[in-house]
Amino acid sequence: MAIHAGAPRRSTLAPGDHAKLDDLRARLADLKDEPGATLEALYAAQDVFSYVPPEAVTMIAEELRLPESEVFGVLTFYTMFHRKPSAKYVLRVCRDLSCHISGAPAVLQAFNEALGTRVGDVTEDGLFETESVSCLGLCDLQPAALVNLEQHGPLDAEKARSLLADLRAREA
Amino acid sequence: MELVVTKNFGNPQSWTLESYRKAGGYQALAKVLNEMTPEDVSDLVKESGLSGRGGAFFPTGLKWQFVRGDPKTPRYVVINGDESEPGTYVNRYSLELDPHLMLEGMLIAAYSCNATLGYVYIRGEYGLAHERTQAAIREAYEAGYLGSNILGKEGFDFEVTFRRGAGAYIVGEETALFNSLEGKRGNPRYKPPFPTNVGVWGLPTAINNVETLSAAPAIVENGAEWFQNLGHGEATGTKMYCLSGRVAKPGVHELPLGTTARELIYDYGGGVLDGRPLKGFKPGGASSAALGPEHLDAALEPRSMGALGTIMGTGGVVVYDDTVCMVDAAYRDALFFEEESCGFCIPCREGAPNLVQICERIMHGQGSLDDLDLLEDLGASMMASFCGLGQFAHQPVRGAVRAFRDEFEAHIRDRHCEAGVCRFATNGRLA
Ligand SMILES: Cc1cc2nc3c(=O)[nH]c(=O)nc-3n(C[C@H](O)[C@H](O)[C@H](O)COP(=O)(O)O)c2cc1C
Ligand code: SF4
Ligand code: FES
Numbered sequence: 289m290a291i292h293a294g295a296p297r298r299s300t301l302a303p304g305d306h307a308k309l310d311d312l313r314a315r316l317a318d319l320k321d322e323p324g325a326t327l328e329a330l331y332a333a334q335d336v337f338s339y340v341p342p343e344a345v346t347m348i349a350e351e352l353r354l355p356e357s358e359v360f361g362v363l364t365f366y367t368m369f370h371r372k373p374s375a376k377y378v379l380r381v382c383r384d385l386s387c388h389i390s391g392a393p394a395v396l397q398a399f400n401e402a403l404g405t406r407v408g409d410v411t412e413d414g415l416f417e418t419e420s421v422s423c424l425g426l427c428d429l430q431p432a433a434l435v436n437l438e439q440h441g442p443l444d445a446e447k448a449r450s451l452l453a454d455l456r457a458r459e460a
Numbered sequence: 461m462e463l464v465v466t467k468n469f470g471n472p473q474s475w476t477l478e479s480y481r482k483a484g485g486y487q488a489l490a491k492v493l494n495e496m497t498p499e500d501v502s503d504l505v506k507e508s509g510l511s512g513r514g515g516a517f518f519p520t521g522l523k524w525q526f527v528r529g530d531p532k533t534p535r536y537v538v539i540n541g542d543e544s545e546p547g548t549y550v551n552r553y554s555l556e557l558d559p560h561l562m563l564e565g566m567l568i569a570a571y572s573c574n575a576t577l578g579y580v581y582i583r584g585e586y587g588l589a590h591e592r593t594q595a596a597i598r599e600a601y602e603a604g605y606l607g608s609n610i611l612g613k614e615g616f617d618f619e620v621t622f623r624r625g626a627g628a629y630i631v632g633e634e635t636a637l638f639n640s641l642e643g644k645r646g647n648p649r650y651k652p653p654f655p656t657n658v659g660v661w662g663l664p665t666a667i668n669n670v671e672t673l674s675a676a677p678a679i680v681e682n683g684a685e686w687f688q689n690l691g692h693g694e695a696t697g698t699k700m701y702c703l704s705g706r707v708a709k710p711g712v713h714e715l716p717l718g719t720t721a722r723e724l725i726y727d728y729g730g731g732v733l734d735g736r737p738l739k740g741f742k743p744g745g746a747s748s749a750a751l752g753p754e755h756l757d758a759a760l761e762p763r764s765m766g767a768l769g770t771i772m773g774t775g776g777v778v779v780y781d782d783t784v785c786m787v788d789a790a791y792r793d794a795l796f797f798e799e800e801s802c803g804f805c806i807p808c809r810e811g812a813p814n815l816v817q818i819c820e821r822i823m824h825g826q827g828s829l830d831d832l833d834l835l836e837d838l839g840a841s842m843m844a845s846f847c848g849l850g851q852f853a854h855q856p857v858r859g860a861v862r863a864f865r866d867e868f869e870a871h872i873r874d875r876h877c878e879a880g881v882c883r884f885a886t887n888g889r890l891a
Contacts, residue, residue: 323661326643327626358644365645365802367627368584380585384546385746385792386704389784422629422799423546423746424585427704427776428711437587 300341300372312336312344316351326352326362330369339370367421375410375417377455380434384423391444392431396420398445402452415459416452462690464698465674466714469557475592477599480560486605488677489567493613496680498528501572505676507684509696514540514632514669515744515773517762520676523666526656527573530664535575537566537618538641538660538667541582541589542625542632545745546796548776550700551670553712555582555589558674559596563620565673567605568680570618573666577619579641584626594622629800633847634659634667636802647804648847671700692718695761703729705778706736718761725756725779736781740863744773746793747852749859750780770859771852785881786867790860791819797853808850811842815857822868825875825884832861832868 315332319325329352333344340363349356363369381387381396396407399418403411410417426432429441433448440451473479480486492501506521527535539562543551554562566578580597582589597620600606608617623641625631631640635649638660659665675697679687688696695718702712708730715724721741725731732738742750743760749770751758758764765772780789794815803809818835821827839854861868870876875884 324641324643361645369626384796385789386547386778388792389705422796423544425543425549425552427547427549430704434585
């Protein structure tokens with residue numbers, strides 16, 4: 289039982305997503321007795337929903353026997369967790385020094401223009417969103433980006449556009 | 461040159477146990493278990509001069525001795541694979557290409573520390589490293605390198621848990637990493653007590669960088685003197701340096717610790733991109749202050765970098781040419797620390813955004829010469845930060861002013877950016 293089982297924050301779950309709460313509960317069964325598994329539990333929720341909805345925070349708190357506030361605190365600390373539905377392909381473009389002086393701004397701009405979005409917006413088909421992120425440890429691939437966890441670089445505006453075309457082709 | 465930590469990178473399927481064994485893998489562990497006491501191991505590593513490749517260069521053998529000397533059990537060995545310092549990607553290569561080397565080093569450390577439990581913590585963005593490291597851990601369990609009575613050694617047991625981060629530079633700081641392993645926010649903890657006595661779950665912990673542990677097997681096989689002789693004087697052994705920025709060939713190079721920036725950039729990196737003039741370089745990540753071309757012949761090792769008012773850091777060398785504006789470069793570093801400050805203490809949480817604002821003013825032609833003094837005062841107050849992030853965050857900005865003061869003054873006095881990066885406002889409005 290949760291130490292503090294407050295009412296969930298305003299729900300963000302789509303109607304069809306309520307059934308997925310059972311999937312999450314099943315996945316949390318493996319993590320329940322593992323000390324310190326909060327990050328893995330949040331990853332599990334993100335796998336199930338594409339983000340971590342308030343209901344998942346409540347459920348993780350219950351299953352892992354933690355204060356809900358603590359789970360929420362962890363969720364908000366780490367940048368790879370989403371608190372609203374995320375795209376199927378998250379394009380993380382590095383903005384730090386080596387990439388910046390190698391042309392990263394043009395890469396981010398090319399993605400955003402081709403998608404008609406700004407950083408953090410999900411395209412209407414749910415496929416893409418861009419993020420502007422700290423050094424990815426891919427500086428030899430400057431300017432570099434991750435598509436989810438897949439490494440790409442060195443990129444330029446044209447390569448960014450053809451990468452998008454490849455990803456769209458995967459979906460077709 | 462003899463290689464220590466990258467020697468297997470060229471082998472086919474180098475990340476598999478089969479390939480690692482073919483290259484002589486896990487023989488150092490066998491030697492340690494059969495011929496050495498835990499004290500012998502830490503003495504050997506102390507004598508070799510191996511020091512922490514994570515950037516602090518603390519003597520590794522001494523760390524292991526401290527952990528062994530603490531009576532609390534279980535003791536832990538933790539691998540720090542959080543590598544997030546801008547310009548640094550050497551651990552990624554090791555994790556992707558030779559995870560068994562680091563695991564063998566971890567087991568040697570565990571034996572020396574009398575530790576029975578371990579974590580491998582890798583930053584969340586390193587997907588391929590997660591796969592290969594997890595596979596290596598599975599293989600090591602199956603082959604009896606992990607588990608109970610390892611290699612038939614009665615009473616030598618060691619269990620490893622794999623963990624990944626989820627995006628946070630500060631978690632690379634050792635005590636923040638423990639909090640993350642415990643499932644908490646990655647805020648640092650007060651030191652002392654040090655991790656050797658009060659580490660993860662409050663127990664004695666040897667936390668080491670991927671590269672540090674990867675050096676241990678070769679030291680066991682070839683001896684302390686061999687390792688010493690690979691370096692330059694007191695800077696013993698090798699270091700994985702890596703190049704990025706305005707360099708012709710970005711890449712990883714394992715070289716003697718204390719190699720000069722000139723050798724690294726020109727002999728191994730192919731010089732500056734497009735043969736342009738070198739404006740400066742950063743010796744090791746965002747936390748290090750940039751140096752001008754007059755320091756190209758300085759040795760990239762902790763002492764000589766310290767004497768120049770910067771740090772060796774991670775060995776992630778970033779090259780600047782004349783297309784780079786030093787105010788903009790300093791601004792990028794400030795933005796990084798503003799973003800990555802964990803917000804726990806005031807000097808850093810408030811100081812980092814101030815660094816950003818001062819750089820922005822100067823880049824927009826709205827700075828004053830007083831701002832350069834203000835940076836010094838701000839830096840002094842940020843030295844009161846709770847952890848290394850805040851204590852270092854102001855160094856790159858102040859260092860840039862020290863080394864490239866003319867450029868800062870040209871922005872302020874003449875609203876002129878030699879590199880053509882900054883766009884200045886007309887009639888006082890931001891461009
Ligand atoms: C802000 C900050 C970030 C750090 N990030 C890392 C890191 O990503 N990897 C690392 O090995 N050490 C990092 N360190 C250093 C660790 O605290 C610690 O000294 C190191 O892991 C010890 O291992 P070593 O002795 O083998 O270097 C960081 C330190 C600070 C202050
Ligand atoms: S110095 Fe910065 S990163 Fe370190 S504890 Fe303070 S706010 Fe957090
Ligand atoms: S600076 Fe972009 S990946 Fe490191």
